[in-house]
Amino acid sequence: MSTAVETVLPDIEAVDQPLETEMTLSMGPQHPSTHGVLRLDLRLDGELVTKAIPDIGYLHTGMEKLFEYKKYQQGIVITDRMDYLNPLGNNLAYVMAAEKLLQLEIPERAQVVRVLMCELQRIASHMVWLGTHCLDIGAMSVFFYCFRQREKILNLIEAASGGRMTPSYFRIGGLMMDLPAGFDRRVNQFLDDFPEALSTFDTLLTGNRIWQSRTKDIGYISKEDAISWGVTGPCLRASGVELDLRRHNPYTGYEIYDFDIPVETGGDVWARYLVRLRELTESYKIVRQAMERLKPGPIKADAPKVVLPDRDDMRKHMDSLIHHFLIVAEGFNVPPGEVYHAIEASKGELGVYMRSNGGPKPDRVHFRGPSFVNLSALPLMCEGEMIADVVAIIGSLDIVLGEIDR
C-alpha cells in the first residue's frame, strides 16, 4: 500500500484572481471582548482594520427619562446601575450636583468617608479593568489575582452599605449610615496586603515581553486628538495631559490629600496600562491618608427637611417623625436652578447636568459618561491596526456599556 501523499495542483484561475481580501466583520454585540453590548462594524483588508464604526444602543436603559419621574433621593439607586463597576463614584457625582442646588454643607467626617470609599471603589474598578484587559489579551492568571483583590473591597463596601454592586451609600446631605464597628481594622488589613498584589501585577506584566509587544505602539491617540475628542481620565493622562479633577477642580476635600498624577506621553495601550497601574498606588496613598483623617463626628448635614433623621430622634421628637414622613412620602423641594458637577471617576470626567424647576423631582438630569466619550474616539485608535489589536484597544479604554447606553 502506498503512503505517498497525492499532490494537488493549484487551480490556475484562483492564482490569477487572488482571494478577495476586503471584508466587513460585525464584532459583537455579544463578543466577550466588547465588554458589554457593543457592536463594532469593522471593515477589514486582510487582518488590517481600515474602518471601525461603533454601534451602541443595545442596552439603552432610558435612565435620563426615569430621573424626571423620580424624586431626588430615588435617583441615587439609578446611578448605581450606570457604571456598575464604579457605583460610589456615580452616587457621588449625583448627590453633589443635588447638594450644589440645595447649597448644603457636608460634615467633615462624611467628606472623609466619601473620599475613602470612592478611592476603594476606584481600586476595585481598576482591578476589573486590569483583569479583563489581561483576559482579552490572553493572560488568565492576572484575572484571578485581580478579582481576589476586588472581592476584598466589595466585602468592605458590603459591610458599610449592605450592597456589593449597588451600594447607594451616599445620600443627599451625607451618608446612608456611619461605618460599622471594626471597619478601620478591615480596611487596614486590606491595605497591608494590597502592595504585594500590586507588585505581583507589575512583575507579571510590566516586564513581560509578550505583554509589551501586544500593547506598545498600538491604539495611538495624540494629545491634540485626545482633547478634541473629549477623552478624559487615564486615557487622556496617557497622552501627556496632566489633568485630574481631584486636583484641578477639587471636590469633597480632595485638595488636602497628597497624591501624584501619573502622566505618560506614549498615547498607546501600553501608556494607558502604565497610568492606571500607577494610579492604583496613588489611590492606595489616598485611602491611607483618609484613614488617618477619620475622626468621630456627624455624617449628615444639618438640614432636617432634606436629610432623614436618626431613628432615636424619631422616637423622641414629633418634628423628626414628621420630617421623616414628608421626605419619604413627598420628597423635598429643590430651589430652581441648573448645575454641572464633574468628578474624576475611575474612567474619566463624570459630569452631571442637573436642572430643577423647584419641585421634588428634577426637571432634567444628564450624565456625561466618560466611557461614552472615550468610546467615540475608538475609530481613530483602531484604524490601521490589526484586528487582534482591536480587543486590546477596547480593553485599554476601560468602557462600561451601562454608562454609554444610560
Add this chain to the structure above:
Amino acid sequence: MTEKLHGFVEKMREKDAAWVADVVDALGEVTVTVPREHIVDACGFLRDEQGFDMLADLCGADRGPEEDPRFEVNYHLFSTMHHNRLRLKVLTSEDDANVPTVTGLWATADWHERETYDLVGVKFEGHPDLRRILLPSDFDGHALRKDYPLRGYEPYSLN
C-alpha cells in the same frame, strides 16, 4: 468666585456684543446665552483665544411643550490649561429646532449632537452624520421630550 469667568464673558462682549444675549451667575457657575447664529463663532473664539480647548459636554433639554423657546442646548466648555468651566446655552423654538453644529471645532461634538438629536429632537445643521445613536433608526419620536410618555406611545398592556 466667578469673577474670572465674567472676564471671559467680557472678552466675548468685546469681540462681538451680539454673541452675549444673557448672562446668569448662579451657584458658582456662569451661563451665557448665545444666539444660535453666533454659537459657532463664539465657541471658536473661546477655544482658540481663551483656552477653552475641550467640549466637556453637550446636552439638550426640553423646557416643556408650553414654553417658547421650547428647547435648549447646553455647551459645557472646559479648559485643560486654566481649568475653568463655562456654560453656553442656545435656545431654539419647536418650529425651527435647528442649531449649527460645532463638530468642526471639537470632534467630540459628533456623538453628543447625535445623542441630543436622538433623544430631544434638535437638529444640528452641518453635522456630518446626524442619525440616531441610542435608539433604533425606526424609533417613533424623541424619548426625552416632555410630551413623550414614560412607557412610550404604545398603551401598556399585559396581553
